[in-house]
Amino acid sequence: MTRSHEAMANAFIPGKVMLPPETEQLIARRDRLLGPAYRLMYDEPLHFVRGEGAWLIDAAGRRYLDAYNNVTSLGHCHPTVVAAIAEQAATLATNTRYLQEGILNLAERLLATMPQGLDRMMLTCTGSEANDLAFRIANSATGGSGVIVTETAYHGITDAVAQFSPSLGVAVDLGAHVEIIPAPCALTEGEGGFGIAIEAAIARLRRRGIRPAMLIVDTMFTSDGVWPGPTGFLAPAAAAIRQAGGVFVADEVQPGFARTGEAFWGFQRHGVVPDIVTMGKPMGNGYPVAGLAIGADLVEDFGRNARYFNTFGGNSVSCAAAQAVLQVIEDEGLQENADRMGARLVSGLAALSQRHALLSAPRGAGLMIGVEIRRDGGPDRMAAAAIVNGLRREGVLISSCGKDQNVLKIRPPLIIGSAEVDQFIETLDRVLEGLQ
Amino acid sequence: MTRSHEAMANAFIPGKVMLPPETEQLIARRDRLLGPAYRLMYDEPLHFVRGEGAWLIDAAGRRYLDAYNNVTSLGHCHPTVVAAIAEQAATLATNTRYLQEGILNLAERLLATMPQGLDRMMLTCTGSEANDLAFRIANSATGGSGVIVTETAYHGITDAVAQFSPSLGVAVDLGAHVEIIPAPCALTEGEGGFGIAIEAAIARLRRRGIRPAMLIVDTMFTSDGVWPGPTGFLAPAAAAIRQAGGVFVADEVQPGFARTGEAFWGFQRHGVVPDIVTMGKPMGNGYPVAGLAIGADLVEDFGRNARYFNTFGGNSVSCAAAQAVLQVIEDEGLQENADRMGARLVSGLAALSQRHALLSAPRGAGLMIGVEIRRDGGPDRMAAAAIVNGLRREGVLISSCGKDQNVLKIRPPLIIGSAEVDQFIETLDRVLEGLQ
Structure with missing residues (x-):
């Protein structure tokens, strides 16, 4: 039977990578208190303490561009x-x-x-x-x-x-x-x-x-x-x-x-x-x-x-x-902003897909965007996971989805601005360079 | 088939009593917007705008002792x-x-x-x-x-x-x-x-x-x-x-x-x-x-x-x-307060049950109390409803429960004080007097 953390795209898999001691301790405490049904995201789970606008801030003060959370659509703590x-x-x-x-x-x-x-x-x-x-x-x-x-x-x-x-x-x-x-x-x-x-x-x-x-x-x-x-x-x-x-x-x-x-x-x-x-x-x-x-x-x-x-x-x-x-x-005209920023994001992703063979043409509407990761004509789940975790290391949060878990799932808050969209594209470009 | 508002104890039944025009209008608007699945309580539904401690305040500024709501157990808006x-x-x-x-x-x-x-x-x-x-x-x-x-x-x-x-x-x-x-x-x-x-x-x-x-x-x-x-x-x-x-x-x-x-x-x-x-x-x-x-x-x-x-x-x-x-x-020592105030409430109810034939001996623990309403040796659902609605008219909120809907369900907030308990008992006494 497929283990549940394999069935879930972008689930943290214990033991896969070395973690900082503080993270190890929090995970151990969590397992002890919340039990086995809870899943974390990313190879290195994140510990957040604050949010503002499109950003989440971890315990060490590092800021992450949250291009994944579709709950706090107006930005964190509006x-x-x-x-x-x-x-x-x-x-x-x-x-x-x-x-x-x-x-x-x-x-x-x-x-x-x-x-x-x-x-x-x-x-x-x-x-x-x-x-x-x-x-x-x-x-x-x-x-x-x-x-x-x-x-x-x-x-x-x-x-x-x-x-x-x-x-x-x-x-x-x-x-x-x-x-x-x-x-x-x-x-x-x-x-x-x-x-x-x-x-x-x-x-x-x-x-x-x-x-x-x-x-x-x-x-x-x-x-x-x-x-x-x-x-x-x-x-x-x-x-x-x-x-x-x-x-x-x-x-x-x-x-x-x-x-x-x-x-x-x-x-x-x-x-x-x-x-x-x-x-x-x-x-x-x-x-x-x-x-x-x-x-x-x-x-x-x-x-x-x-x-x-x-x-x-x-x-x-x-x-x-x-x-x-x-x-x-x-x-704040957020439906219009979703439309404009979505178009900017799609156009940036389309340009990247011309230069990076792994990236298919993006598809989406507004700020709900998917990009398939494919290699040799087929879906590449491992590369998608490497990109998601590479972005996380560079301070940008997305996840993956689809039957083959090879689709980058990109859904920034509706308040995202041009500079943040451009930063997203630049970071993805850098991560893709690093993979090839 | 039993209609649902009959199956639910203390449900508002449209047309049963004359209502103030403001209440009629709110109910009509509610039916139009929320549809038929929602039920109100009491013969005359209440329109609240504010809460504090054990009290709910209606749109006209009238205060009701909330001896029913077991959600805001620490008192409203603690x-x-x-x-x-x-x-x-x-x-x-x-x-x-x-x-x-x-x-x-x-x-x-x-x-x-x-x-x-x-x-x-x-x-x-x-x-x-x-x-x-x-x-x-x-x-x-x-x-x-x-x-x-x-x-x-x-x-x-x-x-x-x-x-x-x-x-x-x-x-x-x-x-x-x-x-x-x-x-x-x-x-x-x-x-x-x-x-x-x-x-x-x-x-x-x-x-x-x-x-x-x-x-x-x-x-x-x-x-x-x-x-x-x-x-x-x-x-x-x-x-x-x-x-x-x-x-x-x-x-x-x-x-x-x-x-x-x-x-x-x-x-x-x-x-x-x-x-x-x-x-x-x-x-x-x-x-x-x-x-x-x-x-x-x-x-x-x-x-x-x-x-x-x-x-x-x-x-x-x-x-x-x-x-x-x-x-x-x-x-605030609220478990202890629930114990003490519950005992005070039960003792007040027990005294009332000596003087009012309708009231059985109370049963309960802490601030979760039930009192059966019985007449001629059997459960009296109509009298229970009359008491619940009588209390509501006097500014005290409880409801009823049980298979025969004849049990007064009394559950004040854990922060209730002696004066409020005594007021509850006095009001119930007055309502029972009015019924007999």
């Missing part, structure tokens, strides 16, 4: 969000069993970013909980249980959601009600390819007597290796699952909140309207808040009968944090 | 916790894929409250996620899937956990792998009664070819109606599930963190050592943080193979909040 959290935490922090205006103002503002038909908002704490709730609602609304996902998809870690998150590795069983389809890379060449794969998956479910409940995709296919286009390929996919009586869930936990530059939500790039949109990670710039948008009809049956109460989901402080995030994205 | 959150949020808010000392310090301190053998800590955001993770680990460690719970138990709202939370009502199906047993009320009279019920449930699972994975109980049986004793009855229960190859999970989401006064954790009152202890609600005094304690051996298989990463679980700010909570409990 003062507007910090102030909103502090103020609300000092005023009232209670739950949805009481009337409060904050959650209503937030829902109104979030729903205004959605297409018509997605007119109800539900709040959870984590993206996992949002996808778990989407599954429960899809169950209730369709009477089915079948789930279709891409082969290296990641949707979360509750029991139900882990069963449709194949990227967790073979040690976590897929559910008997789960069918996987290839990532869109192989499927988008022909006309309607992705839709055809979904039809085949539906047929496999049906052959086993399982009624389809939902197709769920990260609309940028992040852990599948970042597959931004051609835009539009999601439309036949959504049509196919609906035709079979299931619903189409857009998992926007990673692409959402302006990251793709072109649009506020990843699905909007494809001109498709999902039945459910789940969201999380950057929603509170680090504060635990997540949720979903859904149409009134779809949630009717579940809502009337099952009810939903999440003690911390939609609590007063989470709503204040999420409101502040939306305000900052607007005030 | 300045030490608010300051810890604000400071850490302004410094660093990142995840467990990097080394950080905060999470290690927290784990060390939490594990120091546990008996020997519970030596690993895992962090989640919600109690639901903690119970979901406990189920995944129990699955992995035992090779079984069978779950045993009490008949009105509540353990959370993920798909897996809702399947073993019968208090959600008949609209939420129990899993085919779930067996329910009566609340301990009927079972603790005979020698080892609770253990015998569990043996019978194990036999029912086995008859259907289901291997037992876990027995999970809220160690104060809160939603079952608050069953504090006789202490010790959990020991044969734990023995029975272990004998069958399963594990014993103590759900301390409600009883934990000094609430029971006598002990820091509810299970300690029973002199039993659980295999897994889950925790949540008051852990961050409102900040979303939860988790579990477990033995190294039990988590070994799951941890090595499945790994666990929760984006917000164990984030820097959650650890700072939870550390502050532990510090305040110690500095």
